[in-house]
Amino acid sequence: MAFSYGGFVNSGVGKFLASNLGLPRPTRLRRHTPGESLVPGAVFVDGFGEAPLAAQVRGVLEGAGVQLATVPSTSVVAAVLDLSKVRSPADLDIVRTSLGPALKTLAPTGRVVILGRPVAGAVDVAQAAGRRALEGIVRSIGKELRGGGTANLVLVAEGADDALEGTLRFLLSGRSAYVSGQVFHLAEPVAPVQAPADWDAPLAGKVAVVTGAARGIGAAIASTLARDGATVVCVDVPSASGPLAEVANSLGGSALALDVTSADAGTRIVEHTQSRHGGFDIVVHNAGITRDKLLANIDADRWASVLEVNLGSILVMNQVLVPAIAEGGHIVNVASIAGIAGNRGQTNYAASKAGVIGMTAALAQDPTVRAKGVTVNAVAPGFIETEMTAKVPLATREVGRLMNSLSQGGLPVDVAETIGYFAWDANRAVTGTTVRVCGQMLLGA
Amino acid sequence: MTETCRAAIIGGNRIPFARQFGPYAEASNQDMLTAALEGLIARYGLVGERVGEVVAGAVVKHSRDFNLTRESVLGSSLAPTTPAYDIQQACGTGLEAAILVANKIRLGQIDSGIAGGVDTSSDAPITVRESLRRKLLRVNRGKSPVEMATRLLALRPGDLGIEIPANSEPRTGLSMGEHMAQTARRWAISREAQDELAMMSHHNLARAYDEGFFDDLVTSYLGLSRDQNLRPDSSMAKLSALKPAFGKGDHATMTAGNSTPLTDGASVVLLASEQWAAEHGLTVQAFFVDGESAAIDYVHGDEGLLMAPAYAVPRLLARQGLSLQDFDYYEIHEAFAATVLSTLKAWEDEEFCTTRLGLPGPLGSIDRSRLNVNGSSLAAGHPFAATGGRIVASLAKMLHAKGPGSRGLISICAAGGQGVVAILEGA
Ligand SMILES: NC(=O)c1ccc[n+]([C@@H]2O[C@H](COP(=O)([O-])OP(=O)(O)OC[C@H]3O[C@@H](n4cnc5c(N)ncnc54)[C@H](O)[C@@H]3O)[C@@H](O)[C@H]2O)c1
Numbered sequence: 122m123a124f125s126y127g128g129f130v131n132s133g134v135g136k137f138l139a140s141n142l143g144l145p146r147p148t149r150l151r152r153h154t155p156g157e158s159l160v161p162g163a164v165f166v167d168g169f170g171e172a173p174l175a176a177q178v179r180g181v182l183e184g185a186g187v188q189l190a191t192v193p194s195t196s197v198v199a200a201v202l203d204l205s206k207v208r209s210p211a212d213l214d215i216v217r218t219s220l221g222p223a224l225k226t227l228a229p230t231g232r233v234v235i236l237g238r239p240v241a242g243a244v245d246v247a248q249a250a251g252r253r254a255l256e257g258i259v260r261s262i263g264k265e266l267r268g269g270g271t272a273n274l275v276l277v278a279e280g281a282d283d284a285l286e287g288t289l290r291f292l293l294s295g296r297s298a299y300v301s302g303q304v305f306h307l308a309e310p311v312a313p314v315q316a317p318a319d320w321d322a323p324l325a326g327k328v329a330v331v332t333g334a335a336r337g338i339g340a341a342i343a344s345t346l347a348r349d350g351a352t353v354v355c356v357d358v359p360s361a362s363g364p365l366a367e368v369a370n371s372l373g374g375s376a377l378a379l380d381v382t383s384a385d386a387g388t389r390i391v392e393h394t395q396s397r398h399g400g401f402d403i404v405v406h407n408a409g410i411t412r413d414k415l416l417a418n419i420d421a422d423r424w425a426s427v428l429e430v431n432l433g434s435i436l437v438m439n440q441v442l443v444p445a446i447a448e449g450g451h452i453v454n455v456a457s458i459a460g461i462a463g464n465r466g467q468t469n470y471a472a473s474k475a476g477v478i479g480m481t482a483a484l485a486q487d488p489t490v491r492a493k494g495v496t497v498n499a500v501a502p503g504f505i506e507t508e509m510t511a512k513v514p515l516a517t518r519e520v521g522r523l524m525n526s527l528s529q530g531g532l533p534v535d536v537a538e539t540i541g542y543f544a545w546d547a548n549r550a551v552t553g554t555t556v557r558v559c560g561q562m563l564l565g566a
Numbered sequence: 567m568t569e570t571c572r573a574a575i576i577g578g579n580r581i582p583f584a585r586q587f588g589p590y591a592e593a594s595n596q597d598m599l600t601a602a603l604e605g606l607i608a609r610y611g612l613v614g615e616r617v618g619e620v621v622a623g624a625v626v627k628h629s630r631d632f633n634l635t636r637e638s639v640l641g642s643s644l645a646p647t648t649p650a651y652d653i654q655q656a657c658g659t660g661l662e663a664a665i666l667v668a669n670k671i672r673l674g675q676i677d678s679g680i681a682g683g684v685d686t687s688s689d690a691p692i693t694v695r696e697s698l699r700r701k702l703l704r705v706n707r708g709k710s711p712v713e714m715a716t717r718l719l720a721l722r723p724g725d726l727g728i729e730i731p732a733n734s735e736p737r738t739g740l741s742m743g744e745h746m747a748q749t750a751r752r753w754a755i756s757r758e759a760q761d762e763l764a765m766m767s768h769h770n771l772a773r774a775y776d777e778g779f780f781d782d783l784v785t786s787y788l789g790l791s792r793d794q795n796l797r798p799d800s801s802m803a804k805l806s807a808l809k810p811a812f813g814k815g816d817h818a819t820m821t822a823g824n825s826t827p828l829t830d831g832a833s834v835v836l837l838a839s840e841q842w843a844a845e846h847g848l849t850v851q852a853f854f855v856d857g858e859s860a861a862i863d864y865v866h867g868d869e870g871l872l873m874a875p876a877y878a879v880p881r882l883l884a885r886q887g888l889s890l891q892d893f894d895y896y897e898i899h900e901a902f903a904a905t906v907l908s909t910l911k912a913w914e915d916e917e918f919c920t921t922r923l924g925l926p927g928p929l930g931s932i933d934r935s936r937l938n939v940n941g942s943s944l945a946a947g948h949p950f951a952a953t954g955g956r957i958v959a960s961l962a963k964m965l966h967a968k969g970p971g972s973r974g975l976i977s978i979c980a981a982g983g984q985g986v987v988a989i990l991e992g993a
Contacts, residue, residue: 363581363605363785367604375609397611397846398847
């Protein structure tokens with residue numbers, strides 16, 4: 122049996138040793154279950170100055186039937202602080218006076234959400250400094266929180282205030298269980314922001330294409346999108362068509378067996394979705410491979426195949442998928458922490474995944490993409506428990522699991538939830554961004 | 567009888583065929599048929615769908631599998647309200663199932679249906695000797711423990727032993743290969759011609775896989791994603807080195823290389839009315855035009871066991887007003903390479919065509935470049951009842967690529983001196 126650090130430190134002896142040696146003990150994270158309330162308790166909302174976003178937040182929470190707390194207390198499960206009106210670093214003291222006490226009593230799997238404005242829009246240097254300071258604050262809070270708590274920063278550009286609800290709901294809910302220390306950017310929406318009729322079915326009536334859906338993260342993406350109301354077309358290589366069929370049938374979708382690197386992959390996806398469903402609204406480029414080798418020893422095939430599957434195929438497919446995707450649709454790419462931090466033995470993989478991040482930002486700004494109101498975003502998973510990471514040697518694997526603020530590996534569903542978030546029509550203010558789903562992993566942070 | 571609509575072929579699915587005692591050694595017919603159905607359901611988005619009916623069968627069947635197809639449907643993602651029934655016509659099972667479904671669609675009795683077949687040569691039913699079976703039944707009828715015990719004493723060592731279904735004809739005691747060897751001899755089919763056909767089958771199947779032809783026809787199963795029997799590097803040198811398996815002396819031309827091996831596998835085909843297809847956003851690949859079956863007297867008459875398709879095809883051609891040359895593709899099941907070659911030779915033979923088929927002259931020859939162009943049973947393997955579904959789905963796809971109005975002919979020989987043939991038309 123494989124040694125599991127999480128299992129060990131939560132066992133009797135392990136617990137004793139862990140608390141005496143100061144070892145981290147992973148908490149069971151709060152994950153989303155349809156039908157459950159947004160948060161399991163009250164939310165403390167505060168802000169600096171007139172705090173216009175805090176007013177928005179209160180409105181949203183009241184609408185969702187969530188209890189608001191004006192003073193921090195033990196029943197508080199989340200704290201939201203609006204710092205959009207900060208003028209200089211001197212204004213930041215409210216973080217200490219307001220949020221400090223809240224952190225003492227925050228319930229396990231708590232949430233800290235700080236709202237601010239983009240640095241780029243600052244009127245002067247002092248304001249830019251004050252705005253940028255928020256990143257340091259959030260990242261540190263993420264590391265101070267215990268019990269599976271997360272802290273994230275949302276930068277809302279002027280004109281995007283009305284688009285806050287989707288991101289707020291995501292961050293407060295169990296959907297963001299493994300997302301911490303991240304910055305979410307809300308810009309002027311590329312198409313009208315539309316709240317779903319039911320926040321438990323934000324993808325109702327949508328058609329989604331997911332590549333690499335036969336197993337691992339892709340299978341979780343497919344079932345999560347289906348759970349949220351989408352009809353899912355599951356794509357994977359013909360040699361995985363058996364498991365692919367199981368996934369597709371389990372969620373009432375359909376299976377399309379093809380290699381994403383084949384020349385006609387994009388065309389076949391378009392034909393399949395066009396004839397079956399009249400088109401598609403969401404595409405998730407998840408298919409990916411690793412072929413690790415130190416750069417000094419790597420052969421041409423390992424180098425090329427990783428770049429082709431992970432990056433080249435997406436560029437080629439998008440040439441036909443972009444013109445075909447529905448107006449107001451969503452493209453989500455799967456990058457990796459390795460594309461941000463790099464990794465020994467993964468020059469090829471890191472190149473492909475960093476390329477995905479660059480492609481995401483560039484495609485989002487493409488005039489035809491913007492004109493269609495399509496958003497393009499990426500997730501960068503950290504250590505996620507899948508067959509891909511099960512191949513990693515034990516010691517490295519345990520380190521991977523622990524090198525983050527939540528002291529555990531993430532689950533495929535955690536990546537899937539963030540991808541789902543990017544695909545909501547309520548989040549059309551979010552485009553060109555890459556969000557890490559890594560439990561605030563130390564690498565490249 | 568007025569025809570209310572055409573029977574459209576939407577597509578098919580099969581699991582890769584495995585060699586006997588290979589990766590599917592522990593898979594039952596029900597497991598394999600269910601897997602084939604699941605792949606079809608996923609490909610065409612049929613989860614929870616009530617299909618008009620599912621018709622399939624197996625040649626080698628356990629007694630517990632009396633309701634094989636219905637049980638497979640219940641284990642699948644189709645609506646449990648989908649009716650199903652089993653049929654069995656030896657190696658013609660799969661194609662006969664397609665004829666039945668197509669006919670019901672044409673009559674408007676159903677608007678959609680699935681036809682298929684499955685066979686395992688690995689998970690075979692075992693029976694006890696007939697004498698033992700009778701004695702055990704007699705024991706079971708005993709009224710008291712003493713009476714039962716006394717009857718048990720009647721068992722003799724000679725009663726013990728098991729019987730595994732054999733691939734032989736009950737009325738002649740000859741294996742299918744031995745029958746075929748007689749026919750091959752009669753038609754003077756050379757070893758070389760047989761080996762060449764076998765080699766082409768492997769090369770064609772390998773090429774089709776490489777081109778992705780089977781990407782939407784096959785669903786991987788138990789670790790297999792291509793037919794296990796396929797040898798892409800098959801060559802005349804390798805084939806000609808094999809020792810004969812059937813026949814005697816100079817006439818022993820049939821080897822393990824130019825005869826189909828025992829195989830495990832399953833296939834299914836989705837048929838529907840054009841309206842149903844349109845409502846489901848599914849593309850019609852071909853139409854099932856017509857089917858015919860024939861049987862010959864190989865017991866008392868002097869016709870070869872596997873020659874029935876040679877009789878069925880001209881009857882079908884006459885009914886459809888077509889000639890043998892009116893086809894873009896020919897799918898002649900390769901039970902043995904010699905089966906295909908004997909059939910083709912018979913159709914070219916004036917005497918056979920006039921005296922046996924009652925035609926004014928020979929049917930003539932076919933363009934061999936249109937024969938089994940994506941491989942056939944010699945390369946893919948031949949899980950008896952699954953072959954029909956394999957051929958119908960592949961041919962429908964080829965005809966769709968060829969274009970509307972293109973035509974394909976299917977010919978399948980079956981045990982008992984039977985043959986089932988059909989015509990498809992591209993959509
Ligand atoms: N597991 C992690 O910790 C982790 C971390 C960071 C990023 N990722 C990324 O997440 C994605 C999914 O990873 P996973 O862990 O689920 O991997 P996985 O290997 O379990 O699954 C990947 C799937 O993609 C399919 N695939 C591979 N090449 C394909 C091709 N050419 N065409 C179609 N399908 C193809 C595979 O068959 C497989 O089903 C990948 O892009 C990976 O790089 C994973």
